[in-house]
Amino acid sequence: MIDSIWRERRALVWINATIGGRTRRLKFAALSHAEAAWRRSKIGDSPRFTSTTGAGAKLGSDKSGTVPDFCARAKTRAIFDDSARAAFAALYPETPGPLRHNLETHPLLTLDALADLGEALGPASVEFNPAALPIGIAPEDIPANGLTIGETIRNIAENHSWAVLKNIEAIPEYRTLLMDLLGELAATVEPRTGEMLTPQGFIFISSPRAITPFHFDPEHNILLNIWGDKVMHVWPAGDERFAPAAEHERYHSGGHRNLPWNEAFQGQQLSVPLGPGDAVHMPVMAPHYVEVADAPALSLSITWRSAWSYSEAEAHAANRWLRRWGINAPMPPRWPGQARVRSLLWRVVRRLGA
Numbered sequence: 001m002i003d004s005i006w007r008e009r010r011a012l013v014w015i016n017a018t019i020g021g022r023t024r025r026l027k028f029a030a031l032s033h034a035e036a037a038w039r040r041s042k043i044g045d046s047p048r049f050t051s052t053t054g055a056g057a058k059l060g061s062d063k064s065g066t067v068p069d070f071c072a073r074a075k076t077r078a079i080f081d082d083s084a085r086a087a088f089a090a091l092y093p094e095t096p097g098p099l100r101h102n103l104e105t106h107p108l109l110t111l112d113a114l115a116d117l118g119e120a121l122g123p124a125s126v127e128f129n130p131a132a133l134p135i136g137i138a139p140e141d142i143p144a145n146g147l148t149i150g151e152t153i154r155n156i157a158e159n160h161s162w163a164v165l166k167n168i169e170a171i172p173e174y175r176t177l178l179m180d181l182l183g184e185l186a187a188t189v190e191p192r193t194g195e196m197l198t199p200q201g202f203i204f205i206s207s208p209r210a211i212t213p214f215h216f217d218p219e220h221n222i223l224l225n226i227w228g229d230k231v232m233h234v235w236p237a238g239d240e241r242f243a244p245a246a247e248h249e250r251y252h253s254g255g256h257r258n259l260p261w262n263e264a265f266q267g268q269q270l271s272v273p274l275g276p277g278d279a280v281h282m283p284v285m286a287p288h289y290v291e292v293a294d295a296p297a298l299s300l301s302i303t304w305r306s307a308w309s310y311s312e313a314e315a316h317a318a319n320r321w322l323r324r325w326g327i328n329a330p331m332p333p334r335w336p337g338q339a340r341v342r343s344l345l346w347r348v349v350r351r352l353g354a
Contacts, residue, residue, distance in 0.1 A: 079103050080184045084279075089188045091281045093220060093306075093335055096234045098272050099279040101224045103181075108173060109226055109298065111153055114203060117174070118149035118165050125170070128152045128163035131210035135289050136261020142213075153205050157296045162210040168201040177201070181302050185222075193220070193306035193335065202301040204290075206230070210297075212290035214265075215257040216243055218313055219303035221282040225274040228297025230290055232272045235265065237286035238334045242268075245331050248285065249320035252313045259287055274299070284309045284335075308335050315339035318346035321354070 080088065084100045091097045107113060118126050126149045129142050145152060145161045152161045168174040178201040189196055200219065204212070206228070216237075223232065235242040243259055251257060269288075272280045282288065315332035319342065322329050332339035 077102060078184055079181055085184070085188060088185060088222075088281060092188055093193050094237065094283050095281070096270055096272070096283055096286055097281055098274075099222065099281060100277055101279045102277070103224055103226065103300070104277065105226075106177065108177060109203070109300070111156065111205070114165065114205060114298075115150040115153040117168065117171065117203075118153055118163065120171065121165060121167070125166045126163065127166070128161060131160045131162045131207040131292070133162075133211045133213055134261070135211060135214050137213050137258065139256040139258050156205050156207050158207075160207050162207065162212065163205045165203040165205075166200075168203060169199060174201060178302055181224075182304060189220070189304070189306075193308050195307070196304040197307070197310070198305040200303045202303065204297075204299045204301065206292045206297045206299075208292060208294050208296060210290075210292040214259050214261045214287060214289040216247075216251070216259060216285045216287050217257060217282070217303075218252075218284060218309060219305055220284055220309065221301055221303045222279055223274070223282060224279045224300045224302065225276060226298045226300060227276050228295050229273070229275050229293035230297050230299070231293075232274060232280045232282075232288060232290055233269045234272065234280075234282060234286050234288040235269045237283040238331065240331065242287045243285070245316075245319065248316045248331070249323075252316040253320050261289075284312065308338070311339060311343040314346040315342040318342040318349065321346065321349050 078085075079102050080099070081102065087097070087099050091099075108117075128145060128147070128149055130145045133142065145159065147155075147159060147161065149163060152159060152163045156163070169178050178199055182196055182199050186196060198219075206212075242265055247259055272278075274280060312332045318339075319329045319332075322342075322345075329342065332342065
């Protein structure tokens with residue numbers, strides 16, 4: 001059992017715990033493991049990406065004018081202008097809602113460039129499947145589309161598919177794009193939720209009438225629609241009517257993002273239409289699904305974590321552990337509330353392997 005916990009200089013946490021009849025003194029960083037790992041990471045060590053088709057040149061080469069020249073031109077105007085940043089400030093971090101952006105096109109976002117990217121990222125960073133899925137579906141029930149990721153993306157208009165490219169920041173050119181976009185938002189984000197941790201990018205390529213099933217995600221997120229039309233349907237984050245505590249605990253203990261669906265949920269969501277130049281802010285763990293209109297669509301999701309989002313995730317995992325001992329802890333509070341004790345408890349449990 002845990003006998004006492006105290007903090008030293010805000011950087012270290014000391015814990016006295018009795019294990020097997022012996023008292024042990026354990027030392028923990030005040031940061032979560034995920035935060036600390038991110039701050040130690042060297043994303044710049046990632047391999048360079050070569051596109052042989054989309055941008056018409058080797059994107060990793062300083063002699064390739066295509067992407068650098070485009071980025072230089074793009075920096076002459078903000079992707080999120082003053083009115084978009086004001087709208088974001090009114091929403092962040094707990095309210096979903098529409099925004100506007102000026103990312104109308106980009107050499108890294110052509111279908112050929114994205115097909116090359118998907119082939120470069122590898123199986124762990126891509127998902128692709130048929131477009132015609134139900135709103136609610138278990139991950140093990142999602143069929144394959146019988147194609148490669150390159151075939152899926154290059155022929156997305158005809159092959160009735162859906163694809164996502166994950167963690168695009170592993171490729172330096174895409175990381176630059178992501179960090180430039182997030183940099184425009186930092187002045188709003190950091191005074192509220194602190195440092196923007198673990199920046200990640202996701203690109204969604206969808207055939208007409210595609211459905212992204214009902215799910216939630218652990219990141220702070222802005223989805224920028226580049227071309228095509230779709231509707232984002234989003235429900236309130238932290239509302240157990242739509243995502244019960246057990247679903248949060250399952251996910252934060254290693255489960256899949258998809259959520260059970262009930263037709264009774266319809267009519268209780270915010271539905272945000274997205275055309276080219278539209279974006280939507282998505283709070284942490286807000287349940288949602290996406291439906292594409294009658295033409296293909298492409299969207300870029302820019303995400304980050306905060307110390308609060310990591311703490312909330314750890315508290316949910318701690319709740320699941322506590323239930324094993326007959327303790328039914330409440331849902332962690334939404335921002336700006338904190339669940340520091342349960343967050344710290346989970347770090348202790350993980351450290352001890354309990």
